[in-house]
Amino acid sequence: MNVSPRPPLPQGPYLLVDDSVRPELSLVDKAQRLLAGGARVLQLRMKHTPLREALAAARAVGVLCRQAGAVCLINDRVDLALLSDAHGVHVGDEDLPPEAARELLGPGRYVGVTARGTEGAKAALAAGADYVGVGPLFGTTTKVVQAPVLGLEAFRRVVAESPLPVVGIGGVGLANIASVAATGAHGAAVVSDALLAQDIAERVRQLAAAFDSVRGTGL
Numbered sequence: 440m441n442v443s444p445r446p447p448l449p450q451g452p453y454l455l456v457d458d459s460v461r462p463e464l465s466l467v468d469k470a471q472r473l474l475a476g477g478a479r480v481l482q483l484r485m486k487h488t489p490l491r492e493a494l495a496a497a498r499a500v501g502v503l504c505r506q507a508g509a510v511c512l513i514n515d516r517v518d519l520a521l522l523s524d525a526h527g528v529h530v531g532d533e534d535l536p537p538e539a540a541r542e543l544l545g546p547g548r549y550v551g552v553t554a555r556g557t558e559g560a561k562a563a564l565a566a567g568a569d570y571v572g573v574g575p576l577f578g579t580t581t582k583v584v585q586a587p588v589l590g591l592e593a594f595r596r597v598v599a600e601s602p603l604p605v606v607g608i609g610g611v612g613l614a615n616i617a618s619v620a621a622t623g624a625h626g627a628a629v630v631s632d633a634l635l636a637q638d639i640a641e642r643v644r645q646l647a648a649a650f651d652s653v654r655g656t657g658l
């Protein structure tokens with residue numbers, strides 16, 4: 440029985456609204472395009488945006504997500520999540536510890552945590568997380584990650600052993616999202632494959648269709 444006051448995070452593609460990819464597009468524009476394609480989970484990742492602009496973007500994207508019925512998560516910043524009434528945060532090793540994020544956010548919002556393996560996933564559960572972002576699943580040029588690429592087989596083991604839903608991240612795109620879904624992963628986080636597409640909304644539809652084509656088939 441799910442006794443959590445938070446509904447489970449929607450399954451499938453998990454889209455990042457990242458300020459480092461397609462910087463010529465505003466964060467709000469990116470979010471609108473992703474949501475137009477049916478994105479059900481957005482994470483605002485704003486590593487290069489001044490804090491005041493980041494707060495404004497978080498508030499605007501939060502409104503768009505609520506209108507679309509999508510979950511809005513803020514990368515790193517619990518303060519921005521609270522001020523923008525976001526649905527939650529995603530934190531990693533360099534951010535507030537998940538226990539502190541949970542303390543500030545209370546039981547009604549999501550806390551996602553980065554894990555590099557099964558032990559990290561178990562620790563995240565103990566710290567009050569709702570899901571783990573596990574990567575880098577494949578090679579990525581979006582971020583320099585100080586951890587080895589897992590590959591599908593190691594990732595599959597983490598998914599099988601994790602006590603929390605797993606969202607794979609790093610190099611995920613249309614070419615491989617079905618194989619990520621086939622591991623049993625709850626979600627697949629995508630940055631560049633969606634934002635660099637000529638038609639971002641159409642790419643999100645294609646990503647969701649590819650994920651859904653595997654989900655439930657036991658492949």
Ligand SMILES: Cc1ncc(COP(=O)(O)OP(=O)(O)O)c(N)n1
Pocket residue numbers: 453482484514515529530531532533534551552553571572573574582606608628
């Ligand atoms: C879904 C998801 N998983 C992992 C990460 C990485 O978060 P973190 O380790 O805090 O690194 P930065 O994104 O802050 O560079 C993520 N953002 N989302």
Ligand SMILES: Cc1nc(C(=O)O)sc1CCOP(=O)(O)O
Pocket residue numbers: 553573574575576578579580581582584608609610611628629630631632
């Ligand atoms: C933000 C981030 N975190 C990662 C991790 O492994 O922790 S990989 C990553 C970037 C993912 O971008 P793309 O989908 O363009 O490969």
Ligand SMILES: [Mg+2]
Pocket residue numbers: 514515529530531532533534
């Ligand atoms: Mg972080």
